[in-house]
Amino acid sequence: MRLAREYLRRPLGVIAAAFLVLVALAVIAAPLIAPYDQLRMDLGHSLALPSAKHWLGTDRLGRDVLSRLLWGGRVSLGGLAEALSVAFAIGVVAGLIAGYVGRGVDNAISRTTEVLMATPGIVVLLMVYGISNNNAHLGMITLGVLCSPSITRVTRAAARAVSQEVYISSAEVLGMGRLRIVFDHVLPNIWGPIIVSTAVLGAVILGIQGGLNYINLGVNPPAASWGGMVSDGQRVLAQQPWLIVPSGLLLTLVIMALMLTADGLRDATASNRSRPARAQAAAARKPSAQAGAGQADASAALSVRGLSVSFSGLEVVRNVSFDVRDGRTLGIVGESGCGKSVTASAALDQLGPGSRIDGEVVFGGVDLNHAPRRVRARTRGAGIAYVSQDPMVALDPCFTVESQLGELIGRHERLRGSRRRARALELLRQVGLPNPADTAARYPHQLSGGMAQRVSIACALAGRPRVLIADEPTTALDVTIQGEILDLLRTLQGETGLAIVLITHDLGVVADLCDRVAVMYAGEIVEIADVESIFDRPAHPYTRGLIDSNPIASKRGSPLPSIPGAVPSPANWPIGCHFGERCRFRTPQCSAGPVPLAPVADASPHQARCIRVGELDLASAGQERRS
């Protein structure tokens, strides 16, 4: 375990932990190793200093201090274990639910936590001890409940951060259940901070418990406890100052050791949190697919109709419609911030809190946007799979490839043991990994960018999906690997009939892989057509601008053309044409009102969102500019 190895590199932490283990073992073995009974009095030898007979001396009643420390440890450490277990169990469960489920549940748990934190704990404890006739167990359980908010808050914050990682949404998209994700992906990634805060809390609880025992709460004299022994020593401080030393020192050393252990764990966790290296990031095509607004296309593998997305009331994607058929690829292209990823995430039902999705996402005849949660969850991974642009982030760094792939196979196909392993190797072979067994045994950080992307494609294929949404799958890869991944997607499509939605900035990739292209600008589709029409007869000035800005199409030696200005943010979308501000063909009418997406010719599947579509000759406009 990497955390343990990192911890062992910290000598102070190791000494502190060893000390705690030693004390705990000695306390457990008290009946065997204590030289005297903790209650055996010898009034002739009261308040004796350390000697060969009594290594740590005796107390007021001549009882052996070492034996009482060992027996008293059972009360003190036992109580600590009891309170800490309660705080840990409540804190972790509540923190996980709040951090991972979020929304209303998070609110309820956070408010309850705040109420607990504001409760005067010592008053509650005094009441509990009073009502329960000094019941030590009830006192420690109450202390555990009162202390649980500190673990709840740490767990919630860590779970919230991890649940926003791409590998968690990938696991959701690949169809894994929530409970499974929590146990397999969230928890293993947040143990570090939880353990650290538990160790710190241990020190705090021991201090509080020592104080309670000091005033004889939670312990029934003459039974020993460390806090009670400090109290005994304090009472005879003037006569025998030594008596307070063993119990006071031991209590202080154990609290310090707990803090040092927590420090060591925090440092080890920080070093252990290695982010996998970021992987790195064009170009054949087939006949056309279908598109357009109106009714969902029943023959399409995925049909999106009138999809609009808002975050906290602000619309970022407006009225997007497209279809993709089996064995076909739809490219969604546009500059950064145009809404490509939000469109994909909406289709996958992967938008976070505060989002609102309107419109239809029809898969297998079912509108997923209005389907029960169970149907949507089942469709993710098995029906619609997802490949992200950064495969390293999409894979959980804590598990080997085989374990991650195996888990998905187990879920989708209910295979176990050797059949599951065989399917995992088959998938790795299918995505072109030359040595599947070797790759299966590796952790994500041991994979190159290209290998990681192949593994994430294998994960996506585990559910034998009908549709694959690939969000810039080659952006993070170097140019030779980009070509290989595109070839792989093409081959897989040929073998399995996958419908692919490919999100990209790269027109080279579009030309290479797509049948149909949707050009997005500022939240809207501004042009949609088959790939030949887009490149040969663009009908929207933005599409023309994108093609002209492609370095491959530019004339050697002349400056690379670009589209002046920037994409407006959703808060600043104009009333009229969204592209108007940057368009060299704009007229006053362009900003008069919303521009509809309309066929460029009667009933043509080639559609553009431009009022001047009939009068502009954008095909030759590009040639003019290049010549």
Ligand SMILES: Nc1ncnc2c1ncn2[C@@H]1O[C@H](COP(=O)(O)OP(=O)(O)OP(=O)(O)O)[C@@H](O)[C@H]1O
């Ligand atoms: N969770 C969110 N909350 C609020 N606004 C968001 C959120 N996610 C995205 N947006 C906004 O939605 C718009 C579209 O973002 P999106 O990520 O879909 O763009 P994109 O075209 O995919 O860009 P890129 O190519 O850089 O990924 C942007 O203005 C972005 O700021």
